Amino acid sequence: MSLRDTLSSYWAAIQGELFPWLDDCLGPLTERHRDIVTVLEFVRLESFLPYWSGLPGRPLSERVALARAFVAKAVLNLPTTRALIERLQADKVLRRICGYAQAGAVPSESTFSRAFAEFSASALPTRVHEALVKRTHVDQLVGHISRDSTVRRPSSGKRKRGRPHKGEERPKETRRIERQLGMTIHEMLDDLPTTCDVGTKKNAKGYKVSWNGYKLHADVADGCIPISCFLNSASLHDSQVAIPLATMTAARVTSLYDLMDAAYDCTEIKDHSRSLGHVPIIDINPRTKERKEELVLENKALKNVGHQLSEDVRYNERTTAERFNGCLKEEFGGNTVNVRGNAKVMCHLMFGVLTLTVHQLIRFVT
DSSP states (O other): OOHHHHHHHHHHHIIIIIHHHHHHHHOOOOHHHHHHHHHHHHHOGGGGSOOOTTOSSSOOOOHHHHHHHHHHHHHHTOSSHHHHHHHHHHOHHHHHHHTOSSGGGSOOHHHHHHHHHHHHHTTHHHHHHHHHHHHHSTTOEEEEEEEEEEOOOOOSOOOOOSOOOTTOOOOOOOOHHHHHTTSOHHHHHHHSOOSOEEEEEEOTTSOEEEEEEEEEEEEEETTTEEEEEEEEETTSOGGGGHHHHHHHHHTTOEEEEEEEOGGGOOHHHHHHHHHTTOEEEEOOOOOSHHHHHHHHHHHHHHHHTTOOOHHHHHHGGGHHHHHHHHHHHHHSSTTOOOOOSHHHHHHHHHHHHHHHHHHHHHHHHO
16 A cells, blocks of 8 residues: 555544544644644554553653643644643643643643653654654655754864874874764764754855754655654764764665765765665765866856756755755744753654654645
């Protein structure tokens, strides 16, 4: 059965059976309520969380209800947990969707904070997203995977300063990309820096922009469906994450083309893409002024004769990664990160990525 047929049957059951039943039980649902219910039905958080009843000591607040509330926060694009609590207390339908019968049953902000720390430590939204991608893309073929990142590398060790003495030979440091070729996926991810630091890049106008924080790297399939994500230090160059991210994606879906911008123009990255059975299409990084001028003249000549390479046509599909970045920031909490630490920032972003994935899957059907 194709992906469209699978999602269509599931979406028909939600629309035809679940929504009418909820309208009778909870009252009329708004479009936002329906969005939250749809995401919760697709991701099935219950199967990823333990059941606490019967344990000795004071019982913990129901983690499923808290996780549902954090999904609702991403769908509603609420900036803070306090705003989420106020919405739950005021919105009876939303409160009951999340699992709270009365306004007084909504936990305090500190309880939400402790639960969020647990979800971050266990990488809950990341595991749920991986399972959702594998379940919806089993036996499916993805055409293009677009790779990109959004939003002072720590020193790897001291070395002797100055030029070497006559006859002295210093060992050449192995590049991280070269080391990655002989590592497992867990070793590659552990080797990447994940601390909060300063990142610098050129914007669309050519000016340098700096920020404190992290970079979220993502592989995005056709239809703007995120497949894999990884958060690392802002100072890390995009090319350092290409090989581990490609390995993660290959374990989840079967794809044909890897689309990347000039930051990923590297022989090792191309060879690794081919070793996975993919075709790498990477924008050329001229690196020298002379090569840049040659490329400008070559593109001008192609344009004059009206010829367009097939690789260029496929490369235009890479805009899905840019649309994903913009959508995550504007609609699903990417611009309202109010937590500290790599694990918590990743957890916050992945609740948004999880919600965005379901939205794009539904859009693919409708």
